[in-house]
Amino acid sequence: MHVPDGFLDAPTSVGTAVVAAGVVAASLRRARHELGDRAAPLAGLVAVFVFAAQLLNFPVGAGTSGHLVGAALAAVLVGPATATLCLTVVLAVQALLFADGGISALGTNILLMGVVAVWVGWGAFRLALRVLPRRRSSVPLAAGTGAFVSVPVAALAFVGLYAVGGVAPIPIGALAVAMGGWHVVIGLGEALITFLAVSSILAARPDLVHGARGHLPPLELRVPEASR
């Protein structure tokens, strides 16, 4: 979903960059509270995993592909503010080093994938957790739900930006249908990868999953008879 230079006009690009910069600045402050001793190494892993996974386009039919955005995955694993920072680093490196996503569109891309997808994914995850039964297996399901919702909503956010500052005169309704439709399908892939990744970390170390805190049933301390 990387927006290239030239899709949106200059005022819209500048506007999205200003908003993105503001959210990133706020995330820098908020992330301090998310980055405890346990989360710190995981934040680095999440950033590199998202970068690597974004290289892997999967086909979704009719000559179209999609790839993981990783926003909901990052938010569930390390918290939404840190997730914004992870996506920002990934998107900046992609634009500056690999010419993937425009430079003038970097703010737009950070806003769409690093802010909208992160917070929509996180919000949908939290909602799903409330509805699902209070047990460990609900966490990856809720994460997959957040991931699934985050992709089409970010795509529709792009449509909104295009309605404001799109360069070409495109019928916005048709754009919304096409973007929403394709990104619902891509969202299924996003949900599956997110479900699997969160399940893996949760199975090994549930305490490392930021979004699972306060949701898992309390740990039971069992003391072997012999040590009494």
Add this chain to the structure above:
Amino acid sequence: MSAPTRPEPAATGRRTPVSTRAVVGVGLLVTLLLAGVLSFYASSHPDGLSAVAARLGFDTTARESVTAGSPLAGYRVADIGDARLSGGLAGLLGVVVVGAVMAGLVLLLRRRPASGGRTAPGAPSAPSTDPDA
């Protein structure tokens, strides 16, 4: 918040807790495999946005990025002809750069007290209170 910093001893003897280092290590291995090897097998079809842009005809306004001349543009290392090697190497380099930038950011954020609003790196304003310096 009251959780112990060291892994819980396997009281029942049924499960050994996995160390954070092991989790990150396995995750890194998977990441390197994705970026260095499996990326070659990624679909080369345009992604959702590019495909929609082409179909609705607004792809023509896209401008080439100013970084299109980068030796790593398009996830290929310039001057390496072999697609598998060129793409794999570019992916691995990207992982190294993203990892280094993110690790630096995390270290910076964790060193500064949460009360201070300034984030200027290396500012010698306050005496170091880092206990494990």
